Amino acid sequence: DVNLAKFHSDMGDCQSCHVEGKLKDINKTITDSQTHENAQCRDCHGGYSELANDKLHFDPHTSHLGEINCTSCHTAHAKPELTCNNCHNFEMEMPFANSKAKKKWDGDWNQEQIRKAIERGPVETVDVIVVGGGSAGFNAAISAKEAGANVVLFEKAPYTGGNSMLAAGGINAVGTPQQKKKGIEDKVKWYAEDAMKGGRYQNDPKLVQILAEESAEAVAWLESLGANMDDLKRSGGARVERTHRPSGGASVGPHIIDTLRKAADKRDIPVRVNSRVEKIVLNDDKSIAGVVVHGRHSGYNMVAADSVVLATGGYGMNKQMVAYYRPTMKDMTSSNNVTATGDGVLLAKEIGASMTDIDWVQAHPTIGKDSRILISETVRGVGAIMVNTDGQRFISELTTRDRASDAILKQKDQYAWLVFDEQLVKKKKMVRGYEHLGMLSKANTIEELAKITNMKDLPKTAAAYNKYQAAGKDEAFGREDMPLNLSKPPYYAVKVAPGIHHTMGGVAVDTDANVLNLQSWKMDGLYAAGEVTGGLHGYNRLGGNAIADTVVFGRKAGENAAKFALEK
Template sequence: MNRKTITALFLVIVMLFSSLTIIHGEEKRFNPGSYSGEAQGFGGVVTVNVDLSDNEIVNITAVGENETPGIGSIAIETLPAKILEKQSTGVDAVAGCTITSKAIIEALENALVEAGANLDKIRIVSEDSAKEKEVKELSTEILILGGGGSGLTAALAADEAGSKVLLLEKMPYLGGAAAISGGQVNACGSKFQAEKGYEDSADAFFLDLMKGGHYKNDARLVRVYAEHVGETFDWMVDKLGIKFAENPAILPEHRVPRVWMAENGAAGYTATILENLEASGVEVMLNTKATELISEDGAIVGAFAEDENNIYKISAKAVIMATGGFGNNKELLPPLLSESLYYGPVSATGDGHLMMQALDIPLYYMQYGKVYPNGIEVSPGFAKSTWHGSIATCRDASTLIVDRSGNRVVNENGLAENIRAKLYEQPDKTLFLVMDQSTFDMFRDLIVNAGKSATQEQVDEWLNNNGSTTPVFAHGDTLKAAAEAAGIDGDALEQTVAKFNEMVAAGVDTEFGREPLMAVGEGPYYLVEQKPRFATTLGGVRISTNMEVLDKNDQVIPGLFAAGEIVGGVHGDDTIVSTAVGWAFTSGHLVGIITSDYVKK
């Protein structure tokens, strides 16, 4: 065999081998077949199943049963199709669903590695040719900017009154801060409250609100809130069909039981509101961000907005600002909130506040926000709430609150603002819950099943870490062992618990006056961190009692209304528990009725 023949055979062999990895001129990307991968999502494990040909992702399905309904579930439903379209994992996360989105991508990439994929190549997204956005003109009677609690109730109330309503929401889902709140709503003055046997009045609620805001509130708006919250609650029950628990929450900030938990919490009332929205005539545009208000001769006559493909010029007889707060915009935060963990919606970036500033509309109370003393740090700067577990186990069990020296510092059943004040006195802004086994079991059940702020899997992971990282869920067979894991003085903690149990036996807390008293029981023992957390900002525009936005001369701006968290003043420098959500619903319901009357004139 001569050299030319050998060379020819070699080339044939090379071509044959090449054909195994190149199909129609393209390099083979995968070993075809069906694969599966897993990753940790926001609420638990996310599983992704993928079908592959030699060169193409054929099908993707994602499953995440514990992801937040209406938020993380949006990523589960929409991101696989986006990846499939781009044939790449280098796509953007779904807005507001970052953790779930990352879990889907990680789980998919785990499956693709098993299929022999080169992840560096899979993450490359072919750039689409730049396309200029098309400008479209729309018109409506009432334009609502923001689809949170106030925006949704405004839309339903206006639709009920016969108005044509268009609601814009920049996120791919509706609900806003109300959808991830504690799920409790004020019922002051409602038929619902009276039927449960509790006497209440607008005057009593007004005084509690003013006291909670340290009398810095805009009393005009507090009166509006107190006088209309009852009718709003009854509307939510009778018209919308929202169901609430049989018994009210007993909270020290409220002189009368007037706070009720919705069935299934915030997720429960959000689902019911969205069912009503679906059955209404309200037009909704998701993934559409309002960017600028349109002003003509001093009146607001519409707004500009945009989505991925279009710019919209929307004409309206009335515009309702329901854009929420600014907790997730560090440039707008005052120092107090900058030192606290954030646990609110990612969408709260102050878009409406910035639109107001662009028109020289003044903002008030921007230095204030609602800080709670029961956060756990789940990632740097971000918190989850243990409110349900912290409050209940201090009230109905033997939970103590101690500092790093192992000493009690406050009446555990006292006002939240007193506990918060002690938190800010600590060098690291941290206190600890001390619980015996039965109390911790109660605590865990409440944060998992009532508050929905953590899953069982997450709590198990935090316990397994045993204080080595945040959030601190330290434990031990003895108090000293638990204290060591949490970085607390164990000897002092043992003395603190012993002294407390002696006071329980004597029937009086001589240190802080706590009532009622229950002794700390047998171990194992648990120490859970408590850090300041906030979601609600209290600053915004000044409005009239008819929900109209006022200019710098305190004059009504025709056509411009506001509701919810973008309104400043109603809470003063603080809020009492559940009043922020109550204000969102009450102001939304009220502004929907008012604007419907306005556009008919």
């Protein structure tokens, strides 16, 4: 069979990709991250900017994944698979590829290999191990390093980013210079109250208070690393504009992950992809001994450390876990990255960690119908209206996600439309992305849009909404903020339905990001942050609070993990 490896070796030899030496030596030099091999790809073919091709409708080299390893898609000895098609259905040519295949990062955890790795003992020792390369993991790793620790980050996928890389709307913060500049009055108390109300008062108030108090510092920290968070908008359940994102309204996730990747690189933090942690190892006295990591090439090995930070994200893409914890949602689509398989919950449970609210799963009301693409809440926040299949509004567009999702599921055919006009498209760069993906219906008049979408009452609804907007009072559903009317053609509509978006429950933690055991005692040396944890968001997370969580508690986890290891 001709594959990418054979094609290259026919032109030269194995050394065109691998380091010089005999085959057995070559095998020893391939790192799990395939650093040398990827540098070779770039040497011969150029970087992503050189490979960018503006003639392609979908150009994988300019995607929201950023500059990831070439080998994330172009595997050489096996059939390459398009990473993009984990979420999309692109018809794309790729050399030697199986364009329809969906990638799956998970396999079985081999208990026998894990046992042997522990028996052999550690191959490496560091102060802090961070498990997971999303926003929480990067923030933890950078903070641990800045606190003086020797740190390594393991990421199971061939690229970092996780769900964080998909974040669209923004990060919530109160008391920022951005809010001041726009004259927005906000208070830590209001932020905390909104989060508690959104979470149906099931949140841990101590965690919420910290999130609110340290949110502005979180934005400042991201900016200090090079991020731009200059745009502001309002999210569902928030009483004021406090969701920060890059200027122009670009998606927040790719920007943050790009910033964090560069910051980690600048600090020489080893970020090892293709490296799945499959066990947290304890000493006889139950203190942390390290982890067993399953590397793509290196196999099973134990790495020792006094502190471990779990930042493995949620379980929104683990069908079995969803079916077990939240059976009513088991057949729903999900906006999540394929990496969100709940590994951290399994790893922590196995060594006696306690779980909080583990069965609380959030449905996001507006995932593109029959797709995995999130239509960001900011589309409603910036001004879109939401209507049913007849074109009638049925709830305030700015209500919380659980309420909006429930309301959609009560409509005919259990889906809805978001309707907006050109004014909104001008304000929100990401809407162009939905158009590019072919998700939008478009017309020059509201009547024409009503006709092509079969929404008979849309013209009447739009006229009434415009009246409420001009008067500044939504007499139908009490929407608190109506930044735009529907008056500037072309007009657009996108079909949306609820899908699994966030797992609010997870590993129990205290305010220092320490993991708690079944007796609610902290487990010395074990920390967790981000979507793997439970307690902060209560029954329903507000938009923009997850990224804030990953930065505030990711940093705390990293700092405390470093302190613990260095003081031991």
